[in-house]
Amino acid sequence: MSDTSAPTYPGGFAAILTQMEGRRDPFTYEDGEALPPLDVDLAPLKLARVDGRALSVEGSKSTYARKLRELSQEFDGLPALMLLHGLLIAHLRRRTAPDHAGPLFLRLWAEESDWLLQRLDARWLVSAITTFGDHGATETQRRLGQSISVMFAMMKLYETERVYSGADPTRPFDWSKRKIPPLAMQMDAYALAAGGLDVNMLGRLWQDSDGDPVIAPLARHLLDLLIADDRTVFRRLRLMRQHREKAQKAEGIRPRRGHAAPSAHIPVPARAVARDPDTLRWGTVSLVKAPLARIAGFAAHHLDMGAHRLHIHLDEPHPEAAAFLSRHPGIEVTTCDATWWSGQKKPRMKAHQLRQAWVATQTYHRTDLDFLAHVDVDEFILSATALTPALANLPADIAAVHLPPAELLAGTTDRFKLTPHHAGQEKAVLEDIYPNFGGHLRGGFISHREGKLIVRCGIPGTRLGLHALLLNGHPASNRLALPDVILGHAHAPDWDTFQQHLAFRMTQGSYRKTDDEVLGLRDILELLRDEEGEAGLRSFFTEVCEGTDRLMQALDAHGMLVRAPLDLDQKIKRVFGAIPKG
Structure with missing residues (x-):
């Protein structure tokens, strides 16, 4: 039987930070191993194809070589610029990275955002927005990157938990089961019919992206992908809201302020008048x-x-x-x-x-x-x-x-x-x-x-x-x-x-x-x-x-x-x- 009084993470935040920092050790390199320079010509990298064998680091035991081999297998046969993008993100997640890693990452998005958006999948795009949050050059890039990153991180946690419920991610829950236990941290439950938490959060992120031309294409592309996906809590809540409104429309009960159907004059046929x-x-x-x-x-x-x-x-x-x-x-x-x-x-x-x-x-x-x-x-x-x-x-x-x-x-x-x-x-x-x-x-x-x-x-x-x-x-x-x-x-x-x-x-x-x-x-x-x-x-x-x-x-x-x-x-x-x- 679990001890409900114990903290979620034994050892508290000291243990959390120890575990987190243990995954952020800087890369090690052997001779001749390094990221391309800041002024590298990007055009040839869009044409060159990745060799999944990573022959350039064959036999090397450095952690850089290990990561290069791992990413080369993932991007095998794809343009080398995608591999460089992945390597930059991997470096920038560590406690320290080569001084030019951050500026080179920002250069890729400033010069090749359309090209990257057409080829990177959603997982890498989320990694990119997270990297903006940590290494953005402007306050808007850092604030927007961190906000969107936290949103997607929480989505990953609760969507993973939902998998174990056996519920189809495209299927909303039954809104009529209204017995809602108290939420954590004394939070009020989301108001299903007229709640604005979802649109306020997404709308604010969309508006904030206007403040920086470098991060804007990536941020808006991710937000567009989010509202188009039918497997998210946003879509499920929208469906629950629609089902609820349909049921209430059938009932004719308790119209909500701002959501009631406008009244209308109903014609009375002469034969109905007694x-x-x-x-x-x-x-x-x-x-x-x-x-x-x-x-x-x-x-x-x-x-x-x-x-x-x-x-x-x-x-x-x-x-x-x-x-x-x-x-x-x-x-x-x-x-x-x-x-x-x-x-x-x-x-x-x-x-x-x-x-x-x-x-x-x-x-x-x-x-x-x-x-x-x-x-x-x-x-x-x-x-x-x-x-x-x-x-x-x-x-x-x-x-x-x-x-x-x-x-x-x-x-x-x-x-x-x-x-x-x-x-x-x-x-x-x-x-x-x-x-x-x-x-x-x-x-x-x-x-x-x-x-x-x-x-x-x-x-x-x-x-x-x-x-x-x-x-x-x-x-x-x-x-x-x-x-x-x-x-x-x-x-x-x-x-x-x-x-x-x-x-x-x-x-x-x-x-x-x-x-x-x-x-x-x-x-x-x-x-x-x-x-x-x-x-x-x-x-x-x-x-x-x-x-x-x-x-x-x-x-x-x-x-x-x-x-x-x-x-x-x-x-x-x-x-x-x-x-x-x-």
Whole structure:
């Protein structure tokens, strides 16, 4: 068993330097052995061919002769100038070298860069840029050479390690596996969607090469080779980013700042417009995985407020729930088991958000409802008046109704909080309402702030995301909110529920870090968990989520408190006759 407290290199940097310097002993020479002079004519060396036998040093035991024989075999039959280039690099890697070795190396690149770039492979070009870092004549040559050299050295280390993972270097990892252990040296992980570390590093190197005409051709050629190669971390991260953007586009969820698709007006055909409140029909679609009692409460609430049909999809088999819910004529229950997925056009997706979007879209295009709300099992449409007449009176060109979110305060069944934006308040009020954490909470919420939609059915070519109606990847701009109609979200109704879902939500749900956050919700929760354990998380939950007198008074003072009794038990009894167990 290894001692994890021991340094990576026993003996520390003293041992590292000893090992490094042991490989840098100067070359030894026998009589007649030497590098060509600084003013050597380079033209004949481009025409002469290397003899792999290295007859000029036959029988010599000097280290120079050993290196010459080694390089002669490598460049056998190739132009002698390539051999000279290799010899100069080999000399300049030693502690000392002939005085003219550095100037001759720089002369080769000043006079023959195009010729060298056409013939040297990438390995020798990287060696050349490293040599510029150690022996460049200008600050730009040394700085750029060292920077590019370190980058390629680190690539060699981690790409070698990747070989042992068995992973194909051209194949990106699965970005959906977001459980990332802490990085070394307390570094933040690269932000996959909008991270700029790669382009900032490569772009800076490209710009720096403008500062010196001798190193510029070599530096830019290497950087061009780098971004053209499909076996690098840069390409893999780019593919991961593209796959992620494609998946999120399909989901219609959590658009990132600066990366969201522009909204567009989605045409509404005349046949999709229902005007008669006596015949207009609306309902919901959901993919759920929850205890039967929770599903029953969700269903009873929406049936009680006038929904004509609930399309409930069970994300995994739940025979008791299927039997109980199916007894009501207004509920269509679908069990999304392996048999069901085998009949779909796509295999079962790993990400639950993708499954939700798929189920919602398929339902949207087959339902005979006039309006369909895509909501989760812990979300409740709240309306002060009947919803059907309001939908019937919508302007004909409106494709969707936006349901702004309101978070249920934990420990209550009738108190919800709004975001400052929805209440017409400035964002700064969050620090008054949540004195310890308000500065880092977007909207004061721990769940989504996008809200959900009730979409008009019968619009061809559209699909549903979690928070959007999409046409060709563009979310509908022709939507509006109805007065006093919101989405009550029982996201964390109590401490136990918060704890139970914490790990999942930090990696795959609403707590995960967004790419433009410096210090986001996930960072806060991780810090509290690591530093203070359960007590720290509990203090956060109490201040932000619990319906304490202090919080309700603060919300009420800013017009951000909503009273809307759910009365789920009573609704379940009215709709189903009895409250189910489980």
